[in-house]
Amino acid sequence: MARYPQGLLVSCQIPWDEKDRLMEPVFREVIRMALKDFQHLYIFGTAGEGYAVDLPRFREVVGIFAEETLRKPDIHPMVGVIGLSTATFIERLVIAHEAGFRVFQISLPSWGALNDVELMTFFKDVCGAFPDSQFLHYNLGRAKRMLEAPDYRKLVDVIPNLVATKNMAGGLPRASALVGQVPELQHFMSEFTFPHGIMYGECSLLAAFGPMTPHKAKELFDAGRRRDVATLFALQKRFHDLLQEMLGAHLKEDRMDGAYDKILTRLGGLDAMPLRLLSPYQGFTEAQYQTARRILHERYPEFVSSRVAATRE
DSSP states (O other): OOSSOOOEEEEOOOOBOTTSOBOHHHHHHHHHHHHHHOSEEEEOSTTTTTTTOOHHHHHHHHHHHHHHHTTOTTOEEEEEEOOSSHHHHHHHHHHHHHHTOOEEEEOOOOSSOOOHHHHHHHHHHHHHTOTTSEEEEEEOGGGSOOOOHHHHHHHHTTOTTEEEEEEOOOHHHHHHHHHHHOTTSEEEEOTTTHHHHTTTSOOEEEOTTTTTOHHHHHHHHHHHHHTOHHHHHHHHHHHHHHHHHHHHHHHTTOOOHHHHHHHHHHHTTOTTOOOOOSTTOOOOOHHHHHHHHHHHHHHOGGGSOHHHHHHHO
């Protein structure tokens, strides 16, 4: 049995004004919208610009996220930390821990790729510093080392509070290996890898499209849990086609994840969400957003959120 419950996880985007200040009312609305549809949510992954915030912004966002999520029944909030050293991770984890959080998302330090000894040291030092907490490892190429199932197999045997992973890429080979070889960890996968992983055992959905189309994210997740293969892979294809038509021309630009995710959040009915990212990273323009919106509504109307439909009526 996995160490962490199966679920549908979504990121809460951080809105910044023209002077890179947090737009608190909009951020609270982001969280409250997510809570209407999802029980598992987090801040400060790559989409949430966790790599870009200084300590005052980190502390401010964590405090608001705590007010909106902690002590709510059946809600599982998670705080992400991205850094270049163990000391940086510990510093930020202390802030979130003191705010009341006990579930954290971490990626590997990315200044240089960790070797096997450094990898084990990192997890022992970070996870071991908070034995009352649980950790999800976000496995991504920006960290310069992608972990595979044998790597997790070594870690899971010595790090008892490593409970989950987030693996957005790798397709069928990585998904099947993770679920089959390391079932102790709850593996959160994207709309495009979840259908593969769920065919091999229990795994979870990291729904990048969740803020835009919560009903379709739930439909995909539920189809996977039922092993409804026809629905599961038909939806996978439809999500892929939607992404390529709506944002495919921009994917080759390799912008930070938050640029895409802020468009998706706004398309989900939060018109107040700005498209800008913290300096120096580039968001999308209003014209690019309007093009994406037109494609969504004209070619994929079944993906439009009921919140948007209600507003239009």
